[in-house]
Amino acid sequence: MDPDPAGFGQSGYGVVVCQRLEKDVLTAVHNASKDARLLVLVVGSRGKPCSDMWTFMAAGASDVLLWQTDPPSGEQVQARLQRWKHVDELAGSELVTGSLVGASQSWRALVRQVVEIAAYSQGPVLIVGESGTGKELISRLIHTLDARRSKGDLVIVDCTTISMELSGSEFFGHERGAFTGAVAPRDGAFTLANGGTLFLDEIGELPLPLQAQLLRVIQEGKFKRVGANNWQHTQFRLIAATNRNLEASIAAGTFRADLYHRIAGWVCRTPSLRDRMDDVLLLARHFQAEFNRDSGCEGFDETVCQYLISREYPGNVRDLRRLVARLCHRHAGPGPITLGDVPVDERPESGCPISSWRSESFEQAIRRAVDQGVGLKEIGQAAEDLAIRIALEHEHRSVQRAADRLGVTPRTLQLRRAAHAH
Numbered sequence: 001m002d003p004d005p006a007g008f009g010q011s012g013y014g015v016v017v018c019q020r021l022e023k024d025v026l027t028a029v030h031n032a033s034k035d036a037r038l039l040v041l042v043v044g045s046r047g048k049p050c051s052d053m054w055t056f057m058a059a060g061a062s063d064v065l066l067w068q069t070d071p072p073s074g075e076q077v078q079a080r081l082q083r084w085k086h087v088d089e090l091a092g093s094e095l096v097t098g099s100l101v102g103a104s105q106s107w108r109a110l111v112r113q114v115v116e117i118a119a120y121s122q123g124p125v126l127i128v129g130e131s132g133t134g135k136e137l138i139s140r141l142i143h144t145l146d147a148r149r150s151k152g153d154l155v156i157v158d159c160t161t162i163s164m165e166l167s168g169s170e171f172f173g174h175e176r177g178a179f180t181g182a183v184a185p186r187d188g189a190f191t192l193a194n195g196g197t198l199f200l201d202e203i204g205e206l207p208l209p210l211q212a213q214l215l216r217v218i219q220e221g222k223f224k225r226v227g228a229n230n231w232q233h234t235q236f237r238l239i240a241a242t243n244r245n246l247e248a249s250i251a252a253g254t255f256r257a258d259l260y261h262r263i264a265g266w267v268c269r270t271p272s273l274r275d276r277m278d279d280v281l282l283l284a285r286h287f288q289a290e291f292n293r294d295s296g297c298e299g300f301d302e303t304v305c306q307y308l309i310s311r312e313y314p315g316n317v318r319d320l321r322r323l324v325a326r327l328c329h330r331h332a333g334p335g336p337i338t339l340g341d342v343p344v345d346e347r348p349e350s351g352c353p354i355s356s357w358r359s360e361s362f363e364q365a366i367r368r369a370v371d372q373g374v375g376l377k378e379i380g381q382a383a384e385d386l387a388i389r390i391a392l393e394h395e396h397r398s399v400q401r402a403a404d405r406l407g408v409t410p411r412t413l414q415l416r417r418a419a420h421a422h
């Protein structure tokens with residue numbers, strides 16, 4: 001048995017073999033799981049009670065495995081490690097990181113989940129999250145990485161724009177003469193998506209009668225065009241997105257439970273930007289490079305960085321992107337973007353917003369932690385961890401300057417980093 005997690009950091013994957021549930025093994029697994037880059041597989045002895053295995057999962061293990069043979073076969077361990085490696089390679093590929101920006105734990109976990117679903121399953125995916133959190137981007141990624149390597153198109157239907165009168169035609173297509181104005185036959189979304197992906201955006205806004213229309217085609221892959229007698233067949237990956245809580249809509253009687261179960265083969269949740277504030281500067285720099293491609297502009301100066309991370313973004317990443325666009329458009333000449341580039345109506349009334357860092361979202365995060373029973377030590381560590389990461393990011397990974405900024409010695413900063421990594 002090797003409960004020492006020190007090697008996890010190098011490999012990215014840790015395999016812990018243990019005979020029984022031991023506290024130090026549990027602690028090692030728990031500490032390692034705090035780093036999103038580490039995945040831990042616990043191999044336990046055959047016949048151990050299931051509850052032990054759940055305890056390891058609760059501590060943060062990515063998987064647990066009971067010995068089936070004596071000595072334990074390496075094949076099962078190998079299969080899992082190979083899967084994790086492939087998923088990590090995909091998640092870290094240029095294809096993914098070039099368009100989906102983020103290094104926070106919640107974002108990385110989402111991207112891993114999404115690429116695994118795309119590459120290893122064909123089931124329907126429901127993406128849930130606030131407006132502007134990247135749901136459409138995720139759907140495009142799933143289409144690109146689809147396991148079937150399909151040649152078909154990605155067809156996007158915005159459910160907020162589907163009218164009751166035209167819904168049949170939009171979804172199923174129509175025959176010539178099916179209704180007044182149907183002067184020519186037309187393919188609907190289910191035909192166009194054949195062999196590809198159908199993305200139903202804002203599915204939570206679909207009126208109840210239209211929800212009923214979709215049941216058969218989603219379940220059986222067959223439908224009739226408006227005005228036709230024969231069935232047509234179609235096969236596609238279904239992705240739906242919503243910013244509504246569909247379980248609550250079902251309880252309120254505004255969303256059909258049977259449709260929910262057909263669309264929610266997998267459920268992915270995009271985090272709000274306030275839940276991944278450590279991604280703000282990364283995203284802002286990505287957008288700035290996009291808008292100022294040829295201008296010679298050198299990013300944001302220090303005060304603008306502080307402004308960006310102290311602001312609130314009710315519209316999430318979309319809000320941030322638009323703000324960066326405004327900054328870039330106002331900026332003239334080489335050199336970094338400065339506070340003068342912040343539009344007048346967007347400047348904080350009280351001047352420098354630093355004093356307001358204990359904002360509502362800060363209180364909400366702490367409130368959630370306390371509600372979930374997270375201890376004071378872990379809350380403090382998480383805050384420290386975040387502060388260190390942000391300082392290093394601001395200082396382009398210079399430990400000396402990050403330590404100066406945080407008012408500690410470089411050695412203290414390194415020690416804290418090391419302590420939190422385990």
Ligand SMILES: Nc1ncnc2c1ncn2[C@@H]1O[C@H](COP(=O)(O)OP(=O)(O)OP(=O)(O)O)[C@@H](O)[C@H]1O
Nearest residue numbers: 099100101102130131132133134135136137317318
């Ligand atoms: N992780 C990300 N990396 C880069 N850009 C992002 C990311 N997340 C969102 N964006 C950008 O933010 C904007 C909104 O993203 P998107 O349309 O995918 O959000 P959404 O959740 O589908 O929004 P809505 O619910 O309002 O339709 C887009 O310009 C997108 O490029």
